[in-house]
Every structure is written in structure tokens, then in C-alpha cells.
Amino acid sequence: MKITNPSKAFILLVGLISVVVLMALDKVTTEAGLPIVSAVVFYGIGNGVAARSGVPVQPVIGKRHDTE
Numbered sequence: 001m002k003i004t005n006p007s008k009a010f011i012l013l014v015g016l017i018s019v020v021v022l023m024a025l026d027k028v029t030t031e032a033g034l035p036i037v038s039a040v041v042f043y044g045i046g047n048g049v050a051a052r053s054g055v056p057v058q059p060v061i062g063k064r065h066d067t068e
């Protein structure tokens with residue numbers, strides 16, 4: 001596995017950690033936080049909105065190509 005888009009991966013990671021911390025501190029209810037966590041995770045797995053419209057998208061995680 002190789003991170004092909006580090007900036008997008010970092011933004012997703014920060015968003016995920018932020019929501020989980022807010023849920024742990026009871027600043028965000030579970031009913032509000034879990035859909036946000038799900039959305040962040042599934043956006044990271046999928047190719048995002050641009051993939052639907054046919055725009056090429058660089059995925060967050062791609063196949064690793066060994067350079068030897």
C-alpha cells in the first residue's frame with residue numbers, strides 16, 4: 001500500500017481525529033458524530049465526488065510500485 005495523495009490523506013486524518021476527540025469530550029453527540037466519521041472514512045475509501053462526474057481523481061491509497 002502506498003499513500004498517493006499525502007495532502008488529502010492528512011486532511012482526512014485530521015478531520016477523523018478531530019471528530020473522535022470531540023465525541024470523546026462530549027462536545028459532539030454520538031448521533032451527530034458517527035455520520036461524520038462514516039462520511040470521512042467512506043470518502044477516503046472512495047474516489048470522492050469528482051469520480052462520479054468522470055473527472056480523473058488521484059486516490060488517497062493506491063498500489064505500491066517498487067522502483068528497482
